[in-house]
Amino acid sequence: MTRAAVFDVDGTLADTNHLHVVAWWEAFRQAGHHVPTHAVHRAVGLGAEDLVEHLLGPDRDRSGDAALSAAHKTLYGTYSDRLPALPDAGRLLRTLAARGWTVVLATSAGGSELAALRRAVDADEVITAIAGAEDTEEGKPAPDPVRHALDLAGAPADRSVFVGDTVWDMKAGTRAGVTCVGLLCGGIPRADLTGAGASAVYADPADLLARLDGSPLGGDGT
Incomplete structure (x- = not known):
């Protein structure tokens, strides 16, 4: 079997993981959110939508979620040739x-x-x-x-x-x-x-x- x-x-x-932490931290910072890196680290492993929900809460203005995910993807992508x-x-x-x-x-x-x-x-x-x-x-x-x-x-x-x-x-x-x-x-x-x-x-x-x-x-x- x-x-x-x-x-x-x-x-x-x-x-x-720590590359993701830095990329998410910077994405949040650029969007005007102060999210401590230790909190980001604990959330790594969730999908992008769930990570944003976990860190910013369900009552946030969701209109910026797509931009946050895109910013993370772009920032993290700078490391893609040397992971x-x-x-x-x-x-x-x-x-x-x-x-x-x-x-x-x-x-x-x-x-x-x-x-x-x-x-x-x-x-x-x-x-x-x-x-x-x-x-x-x-x-x-x-x-x-x-x-x-x-x-x-x-x-x-x-x-x-x-x-x-x-x-x-x-x-x-x-x-x-x-x-x-x-x-x-x-x-x-x-x-x-x-x-x-x-x-x-x-x-x-x-x-x-x-x-x-x-x-x-x-x-x-x-």
């Missing part, structure tokens, strides 16, 4: 595929941003499918992106693992019924990840790879 290893990308496979993969990210995906896992991505990124992330990770040959921002009506922490990734993989939730770096990832995976693994490389504390549903936590992809056999992704995936 197919078994899926589902991965978030930003902050999990690519070292991009850094996290250590051993591609090697981790290739190792899992070699062990029989179906590797799928579940990300709030889309379009040119997702293309740049895939170039950074450099493991397209083992990525079976991608559940991107345009593929579901609701993003994380709703379970929809993870469930869609499982559908693409043809794998049941009880034989799958979702790896992410934010509380939104852990909540989405838990709600989808999969085992969740948290990584600290996105900058979120261990206690927050376990509190949101992570069954195991590792420093980064290299740490997970080094301890793979004893992790929820141990075994040959068959």
Whole structure:
């Protein structure tokens, strides 16, 4: 029976969370909003609409939302040709595929941003499918992106693992019924990840790879 290893990308496979923080902070600043960087950091991992809602609240003037998202996209896009993969990210995906896992991505990124992330990770040959921002009506922490990734993989939730770096990832995976693994490389504390549903936590992809056999992704995936 197919078994899926589902991965978030930003902050999990690519070292991009703080780039997003800076880009969102500047986008908010240009629009006249003072949003502390620590608050932006906690919101990274949400889709653009949900992030703005989370940080500015439901009673805001929504007429500026599209401009905020566009400004973030433009600012973040200045880094697109040099996005850094996290250590051993591609090697981790290739190792899992070699062990029989179906590797799928579940990300709030889309379009040119997702293309740049895939170039950074450099493991397209083992990525079976991608559940991107345009593929579901609701993003994380709703379970929809993870469930869609499982559908693409043809794998049941009880034989799958979702790896992410934010509380939104852990909540989405838990709600989808999969085992969740948290990584600290996105900058979120261990206690927050376990509190949101992570069954195991590792420093980064290299740490997970080094301890793979004893992790929820141990075994040959068959």
